Amino acid sequence: MNNTSGFTVSSFVIMKTFLFFLFFTLFLITGHVGDAVDTMTGITGGSIIINCVYRDETRESAKSFCKVSGRECTTMTEVKKDLWIPEERFSMIEDESRILISVFIRNLTVTDSGTYRCQAGSQTVQTMDLNVKQESCCGRSEDQTAYLGETAVIQCKYPDTYKDHGKLLFKVQNGLLESIIHTFGHSATNERFSPSENEQEHVFSVTIADVERSDAGVYFCGIENNKIIYTPLPMEIQLHVSGHVGDAVDTMTGITGGSIIINCVYRDETRESAKSFCKVSGRECTTMTEVKKDLWIPEERFSMIEGESRILISVFIRNLTVTDSGTYRCRAGSQTIQTVDFNVKQESCCGRSEDQTAYLGGTAVIQCKYPDTYKDRGKQLFKVQNGSLEPIIHTFGHSATNERFSLKENEQEHVFSVTIADVERSDAGVYFCGIENNNIIYTPLPMEIQLHVSENQEQTDVSGQSDLYIISAVCSCVILLLAVGLSLMLFKCRWKKTEDSVSSDQRNARDGDEEVNCPHYEAIQDSAQESIGLNTVYATTQLPTSPSGSDFYALAEKSHDIEH
Incomplete structure (x- = not known):
């Protein structure tokens, strides 16, 4: 036993010495560190480990990691006790020799791209360019649950550019990222x-x-790189371990009007079994949903999908009501895999759906309210994408940043807000406010937001003003037409009244003419009658009203005098 132990220790010393000389040889071959700029690639939402090798004469110098901006170099981090500091994105540690420095950057964003330097005091030891790009495959954090005595599978996605590279899995232990397993094949x-x-x-x-x-x-999840100067970490997984599957009933809480995601982990031997989610009622268990293609089905309240491994099942329930409370089971065939008690209660703060409008290029703020019971838990924002609920951003502290999305929380008001900068059309869709739960078996979703993206607000205002002008012009035309029509009606009525008055006067005049001229008719000669007739017509045309009876009488007397 002692010989075996001695052999193990000796082997370890020899291996360590061999690796030291191998690394030292590579160091000599590549020339002085800092003579050239190293190029590194990261993925948005992912992380990266950067290694800097200092010269022996800089061993005692204060070391830092800074980002170049013009002639300045802004310090991003200095040597700390731990490499893993959850509330910080940049951290830096040095090994026992004080020559090798490791820098860790989490939740990378495009704005992290740029030139960086490892410095010893004011001296630049190493310069590197970091290029952060987007990859749809990965660059995100995921939560997963495993059960005591069972088998867990951690899946790591990576972009095509890394397909020929070796892969690694790191685990955070004692403030460091320890390599658990790796493979070059x-x-x-x-x-x-x-x-x-x-x-x-x-x-x-x-x-x-x-x-x-x-x-x-x-x-x-890590990628072996040809350049030992850095290691890309495209994905982060939070693994939770619960008791034995089926040993006890898990208790869940939901909010009326809200939604919930329930996770069931099946045993490997049930991989090929038909899976379902049912509600217990006496001795019966009524099937509520079975495995479907999508988790998000707008017309259905219950839906269920299985992961690629066919072991993890996710159940989604929307628009919760008090009647949804009860005991549920995840089943494989007729076998019960997991039992959960579900309690749905009312909360005045939340549990509803809202519609919101954002404008292209502007800033949108999604506000998520939550009950007091969730104030000490992490918050998340999910978005419906390709039939699934994808986590967009989350935080276990007070703030987090993910590209154009940033999250802040007001614990006093029980509200966390997600700000979306430079709104794009692709930002439109359905979002769910989520709560990080200590029991990963379920995730409460107290609010649902439908975000609409419209044209620029200024253009909308101009369009609105244009519409207002058109409406005003139309109204003006209608009013003008009504005024003209009314005027014509009044004019017609007045004209008719005047015509009736003239006709009446003319009738009166004719009647008067007969009464006045009758006694003198025989005394008036033909020539005088013609003269009188012409004078009468002329007078009638010139005056606004018919001549009165007295006028005809005077004219007749005059004619009578002429005759004599």
Whole structure:
């Protein structure tokens, strides 16, 4: 036993010495560190480890990591005790030799791109360019649940550019990122951890057998790089370990009007079984949903999907009501895999759907209210994408940033807000406010937001003003037409009245003419009658009204005098 132990120690010393000389040789071949700029690539939402090697004469100097901006270099971090500091994105540690420095950057964004320097005092030891780009495959954090004594599978996606690189899995332990397992080929084995890779799907998986409570923690998927100067970490996984599957009933809480995601983990031997989610009623269990293609089905309240491994099942329930309270089961065939008690209660703060409008290029703020019971828990924002609920941003503290999305929380008001900068059309859609839960078996979603994206607000205002002008012009035309029509009606009425008056006067005049002229008719000669007739017509045409009876009488007397 002693000989074996001695051999193990000796082997370890020889291996360590060999690696030291190998690294030192590579160091000499590549020339002085800092003579050239190293180029690094990161993925938005992912992380990266950057290694800086200092010269022996800088061992005692204060070391820092800074970002170049013009002639200045802004310090991003200095040497700390731990590499893993959850509330900080930049951290930096040095090894025992005080020569090797490791810098860790989490939740990368495009704005992190630029030139960086490792410095010893005011002296630049190493310069590097970091290029952060977007990859749809990865660059995000995920939560996963494993059960004691069962098998857990951690799946790591990576972009096509890394398909020929070796893969690693790191775990956060004692403030550091410790390498758990790695492979330069297609498989490797390390105790209970074993990796496998599907190059066509660009996924490598790590299987953990006989899960233990100590397996819980934060893991990072890593890529072996030809340049040892940096290691890309495209994905982060938070692994939670619960009791034995089916041993006890899990209790969940939901809010009326809200939604919930329920996760069920099936045993490996039930992989091929038909899976369902049912509600217990006496001795019966009524099926509420079975496995479907999409988790988001607008016309259905219950939906259920299974992961690629066919072991993890997610159930989604929308628009919760008090009657949804009860006991549910995840089943494989006729076998019960997991039992959960669900309690739905009313909360005045939330549990509703809202519509909101944002404008292209502007800033949108999604406000998520939550009850007091969730004030100490992390917050999340999900978006419906390709039939699934994808986490957009989350935080276990007070703030977090993810590209154009940033999250802040007001604990006093029980509100967390997600700000979207430079709104794009693709930002339109359905969002769910989520609560990080200590029991990963479920995720409450107290609010649902339908975000609409419209044209620029100024253009909308101009369009609105234009519409107002058109409406005003139309109204003016209608009023003018009404006024003209009314005027014509009044004019017609007045004209008719005048015509009737003239006709009446003319009739009166004729009547008067007969009464006046009758006594003198025989005394008036033909010539005088013609003269009188012409004078009468002329007078009638010139005057606004018919001549009165007295006028005709005077004219007749005059004619009578002329005759004599």
